[in-house]
Amino acid sequence: MSSPVSQFKTDATAKAGDLRHRGLIQTALRKYEIVRDVRKGAFQDWEQARQSAAETKFFAINHLDTHLVEFAEKLEARGTKVHWASTASQAREIIGGIIKQKQAKSVVKSKAMTAEEIHLNPALEKLGFEVVESDLGEYIVQLREEAPYHIVFPAMHLTRAEISDLFHNKLGSPETHSPEELTMIARDALREKYITADIGITGANFAIAETGMISVTENEGNARLSAALPKTMISLLGIEKVLPKLEDLALFLPMLATAGAGQQITCYNTMYGGPRQADECDGPEEYHVVLLDNRRTELLADPEQRDALHCIRCGACLNVCPIFRNVGGHTYGTTYSGPIGSVITPHLRGLQDWKHLSNSSSLCGACTETCPVKIDLHHHLLHNRRNASAGKPSVLERLAYRIYAIAVNTPGFWGLGKRIGRLAYPFARFFSGTIYDPARAWTKTRDLPPMPGQSFKEWWKERNR
Amino acid sequence: MKVTLFVPCFMDACYPKVGISIVEILERLGHEIECPEEVVCCGQPAFNSGYWEESRVICRKVLKQLERAEAVVIPSGSCGAMLKVFYPELFKGEPEEAAANDLAARTWEFSDFLVKRLGVTDLGAKFEGKATFHDGCHGLRELKTKDSPRRLLEKVEGLELVEMEAAETCCGFGGTFSAKFPMISTAMGEVKCSSANETGADWMVSNDSSCLMHLQGLLDRQGNPLKTIHLAEVLAQR
Ligand code: SF4
Numbered sequence: 001m002s003s004p005v006s007q008f009k010t011d012a013t014a015k016a017g018d019l020r021h022r023g024l025i026q027t028a029l030r031k032y033e034i035v036r037d038v039r040k041g042a043f044q045d046w047e048q049a050r051q052s053a054a055e056t057k058f059f060a061i062n063h064l065d066t067h068l069v070e071f072a073e074k075l076e077a078r079g080t081k082v083h084w085a086s087t088a089s090q091a092r093e094i095i096g097g098i099i100k101q102k103q104a105k106s107v108v109k110s111k112a113m114t115a116e117e118i119h120l121n122p123a124l125e126k127l128g129f130e131v132v133e134s135d136l137g138e139y140i141v142q143l144r145e146e147a148p149y150h151i152v153f154p155a156m157h158l159t160r161a162e163i164s165d166l167f168h169n170k171l172g173s174p175e176t177h178s179p180e181e182l183t184m185i186a187r188d189a190l191r192e193k194y195i196t197a198d199i200g201i202t203g204a205n206f207a208i209a210e211t212g213m214i215s216v217t218e219n220e221g222n223a224r225l226s227a228a229l230p231k232t233m234i235s236l237l238g239i240e241k242v243l244p245k246l247e248d249l250a251l252f253l254p255m256l257a258t259a260g261a262g263q264q265i266t267c268y269n270t271m272y273g274g275p276r277q278a279d280e281c282d283g284p285e286e287y288h289v290v291l292l293d294n295r296r297t298e299l300l301a302d303p304e305q306r307d308a309l310h311c312i313r314c315g316a317c318l319n320v321c322p323i324f325r326n327v328g329g330h331t332y333g334t335t336y337s338g339p340i341g342s343v344i345t346p347h348l349r350g351l352q353d354w355k356h357l358s359n360s361s362s363l364c365g366a367c368t369e370t371c372p373v374k375i376d377l378h379h380h381l382l383h384n385r386r387n388a389s390a391g392k393p394s395v396l397e398r399l400a401y402r403i404y405a406i407a408v409n410t411p412g413f414w415g416l417g418k419r420i421g422r423l424a425y426p427f428a429r430f431f432s433g434t435i436y437d438p439a440r441a442w443t444k445t446r447d448l449p450p451m452p453g454q455s456f457k458e459w460w461k462e463r464n465r
Numbered sequence: 466m467k468v469t470l471f472v473p474c475f476m477d478a479c480y481p482k483v484g485i486s487i488v489e490i491l492e493r494l495g496h497e498i499e500c501p502e503e504v505v506c507c508g509q510p511a512f513n514s515g516y517w518e519e520s521r522v523i524c525r526k527v528l529k530q531l532e533r534a535e536a537v538v539i540p541s542g543s544c545g546a547m548l549k550v551f552y553p554e555l556f557k558g559e560p561e562e563a564a565a566n567d568l569a570a571r572t573w574e575f576s577d578f579l580v581k582r583l584g585v586t587d588l589g590a591k592f593e594g595k596a597t598f599h600d601g602c603h604g605l606r607e608l609k610t611k612d613s614p615r616r617l618l619e620k621v622e623g624l625e626l627v628e629m630e631a632a633e634t635c636c637g638f639g640g641t642f643s644a645k646f647p648m649i650s651t652a653m654g655e656v657k658c659s660s661a662n663e664t665g666a667d668w669m670v671s672n673d674s675s676c677l678m679h680l681q682g683l684l685d686r687q688g689n690p691l692k693t694i695h696l697a698e699v700l701a702q703r
Contacts, residue, residue: 009646016652026656030630322635326652360646362639362653363513364602385515393516401511401519408474408506409526418478441644445651446682449479456477456484460500 004333005356011331012360021157021328028156029319035262036316042264043254053255054374057310060209060242064300064309067209067242068291074212078274080287088118091292095120095201095234096127098288102232104129104198108190110216110223111135112203113151113313114236114292117335117348120201131201132193134222136186143170149329151336152260152315157328190222200230200284202272204237205312206252210245213273214289217253217266224270233284235272238292240309252312259372260314299347305380308344310373317367317377323360332357339367343380351388358384418455425451467497468578469534473544473674474506480674483540486701487575490588491538504530507539507547508555513640517555524552528564536582537572540697542604542673543640545574550607574604576613576672576696587620590700595625597666599657599680601673602635614672614696621699631660638679654683661691672696 002010015021040046060067072082085091099107107129109115121131121142133142137154141147143166148154155163160177167173173185202223204214214235216223227233243252257263276283299309318324318338329337334345334357342357358381367377389398407413425448433443442448454462468491472484488498508523527548531537539545549569556565579585598618604610618626637643637653658680661669669691671677677693684691 012646013648016648022652022656322637322653322656323649326649326656359514360642360649362602362635362637362642362650364635364639365606366602366633366635369606382513382515385513386517387515389515390517397514398516398519401514401516402522404506404511405508405519405522408523409503411503411505414474414505421478439644441647442682444647445686446654446679447685449475449678449682451479452481454481456472456481457500457502459481459485460488461502 004353007333008331008356008360011333012327015327015331022326024157024159025325025328029325032262032319036258036319037262039258039262039264043258049251049255050372050374053251053372054307054310056243056248056251057312057373058307060244061240061300061306061309063244064239064242067244068239070209071207071212071242072289072291074209075274075287075289077212078277080212080274080289083288083290084293085290086293088292088294091118091236091290091294092120092123094288094290095236096124098232098234099124099129099199100127102198102286104232106193106197107131107199107201108134108193108197108226108230109138109201110203110218110226111138111154112201112236113148113335114203114238115201116148117238117294118236118292120236132190132197134190134194134220134226135218136183136220136222139186139190140166143167147330147335150315150318151313151338152318157330194225194229197226197230198232200226200228200233202227202233202235204235204241205256206243206249207237207241208244208246208249208271209242211271211273213246213271214241215249215253215269215271217256217269219261219263219267221268224268227270227272227284228282231284232286232288233272233275234288234290236290236292238294239296240311255372256312256314259316259370295348299344302347304383305343305347307373307375308340308347308377308380310375311340311344312373313340314372316370316372320366320370322362322364322366339377339381340375343375343377343384346384346388351384352392355384355388358382358388415457418458422451422453467499467535469531469537470498470500471504471507471531471537471539471544471548472500473539473541475678476540476674477505479678480695483674483695483697486695486697487538487540489701490579490697493588494583494585499534501530507544509544509547509551510640512547512551512555521555521559524555524565525561528552528556528561528568531568531571532564534571536578537568538575538578539572540575540672540695541675542574542601542608542610543675545572546603546607548572549574574608574610574613574672576617577608577610580613580616586616588617588700590620590702591622592699592702593623594667595627595665596668596670596699597627597629597661597664598632599629599636599661599669599671599673599676600633601671601676604672605633610672614670617696617700618670624699627664627666629660629664629666631657634660636676636680638676640675643679650679651683654680658684658687658689658691662689667692668699669693670696670699 140155206215275287508520511520552565637650643650
């Protein structure tokens with residue numbers, strides 16, 4: 001297998017030049033920007049709302065120890081089994097163990113990026129269980145045997161025609177380009193699975209410490225069915241999902257919907273607080289909550305980048321990121337793509353192996369500007385770069401910067417450099433863009449900047465003589 | 466006022482006309498200009514690549530050279546952000562911390578200096594053509610210089626200013642990023658240029674020559690007739 005960096009470079013180069021992909025994604029995200037702005041206008045003061053959300057998350061994360069305990073105790077009081085998983089493999093074992101113990105055959109799952117993060121589906125399939133994705137987008141990428149393209153819109157890279165072809169080939173349905181009909185085809189295929197599934201797995205959007213409840217938001221109602229019909233329900237969530245109070249949702253639910261999808265509020269918002277109680281008529285008989293660390297506590301220990309744990313996975317930073325818009329989600333080779341992925345993946349999976357994600361940014365800051373919980377995303381990319389080169393510098397790059405520092409700090413050198421540049425400039429066109437060109441990375445697609453006969457400083461000196 | 470002009474390294478070598486235009490504009494307004502010979506580069510390439518120690522070697526010299534400057538003017542949002550925003554971060558906890566904070570407060574991006582410090586917007590400039598403005602990201606988001614260039618351009622006689630949809634979208638230069646990930650950088654530049662083309666503008670104006678160096682290189686290679694020009698060059702024409 002190729003290393004993450006060479007995979008990224010190869011895929012990024014291919015996707016960046018893929019005009020069909022570019023057109024599709026740019027158009028979809030331009031539409032998103034328009035509706036998002038309309039929805040932002042519904043807030044009395046969007047900037048104030050961001051500030052307030054950031055402060056709430058700051059408090060939640062900086063008191064994670066007490067919030068998590070409170071959350072777990074409240075859940076347990078109503079009969080939920082709470083599991084603490086330090087690593088991805090522990091989480092897989094816990095979930096696999098529950099399913100085995102229940103002697104379940106089929107599992108229905110609603111959208112959960114945390115499950116992608118721990119590679120839950122392949123692990124369960126290896127144990128012999130069928131896992132069905134109930135979210136339409138997730139179901140589509142599952143049928144295609146690929147990872148979600150985007151943390152909120154898993155199948156946004158596909159056209160209706162491609163989805164129709166896929167359903168036709170895999171499910172034998174007639175060709176159609178109508179979104180309603182495509183949804184109905186998937187729904188028919190899925191309803192059957194809900195009814196027969198023994199286990200329902202969900203993620204969570206928020207974990208409310210005060211009441212010991214998880215909040216799940218969705219647009220299709222599939223998560224409700226995944227939770228309500230099977231006898232056993234499992235929710236897998238990262239420990240950073242905590243919000244202190246129930247009333248915090250009054251801000252966070254509309255904010256998540258607005259920032260993520262340009263919706264006023266997501267269609268279905270459900271709270272789960274435990275298995276079916278004695279006086280209740282529905283709900284699962286057993287409820288398990290799996291709290292996942294998987295190196296989040298390492299991020300928590302870093303005061304500079306701790307705010308990355310504020311993330312509510314709205315996907316807004318992906319939507320506005322010009323890198324994401326040109327290379328697409330799969331290129332990142334990670335569960336979490338886009339700016340937030342480039343910030344946290346080096347923490348979750350190793351800085352030296354994933355530092356290229358922090359380097360592949362123009363540091364434009366569109367992500368930071370849009371993030372509803374005000375994570376200092378693009379500056380964290382800079383911090384990752386600093387930490388990466390402090391830990392394992394590139395000998396060549398460091399040498400180049402040392403020489404450069406001498407050159408610009410010594411006026412004689414700089415003047416000489418300019419003169420040499422001017423002498424060499426006319427010859428540059430002979431090998432410009434070829435493999436002999438030292439500036440090939442630039443000249444392959446761009447002409448060189450001009451090199452006039454007199455620099456500004458030379459002009460200034462002459463004028464003041 | 467005595468103004469210290471900091472013409473960044475690549476502008477000194479490749480775009481001397483920008484610096485010359487600023488000298489003309491500020492002298493016309495009655496200010497005295499100085500250009501310290503030994504201030505060459507702001508240290509950003511090393512800083513952005515994560516080589517902060519190597520960057521400090523350059524920045525220390527800049528701090529020393531500009532120690533006594535009353536107002537430092539930089540015709541680049543990017544280098545301006547380096548001095549105003551990143552020097553304080555780079556020298557946090559270092560002996561030069563106070564000097565870095567002090568220089569940050571005395572440093573101005575060119576268009577902001579005219580509009581916010583000097584309070585002038587009408588420079589009596591004349592420039593024929595239809596132009597769209599490209600917001601360099603550092604100027605836009607680190608320094609918040611969205612309005613100043615537009616207020617100046619609105620006063621230019623003969624110039625029609627039209628906004629492109631992707632005005633605030635990064636052009637894809639990003640310093641060393643443009644060479645480390647050239648294809649992504651190129652794709653971003655193409656998105657920018659096609660947005661500018663949609664407006665029917667003849668000119669793409671910016672307060673950052675680094676973005677324009679990348680965009681003009683791309684336009685020339687693709688035979689796109691759109692032309693780029695630095696804000697100062699527009700404002701100096703009469
Ligand atoms: S980092 Fe911010 S914008 Fe990006 S997904 Fe998380 S909350 Fe949303």
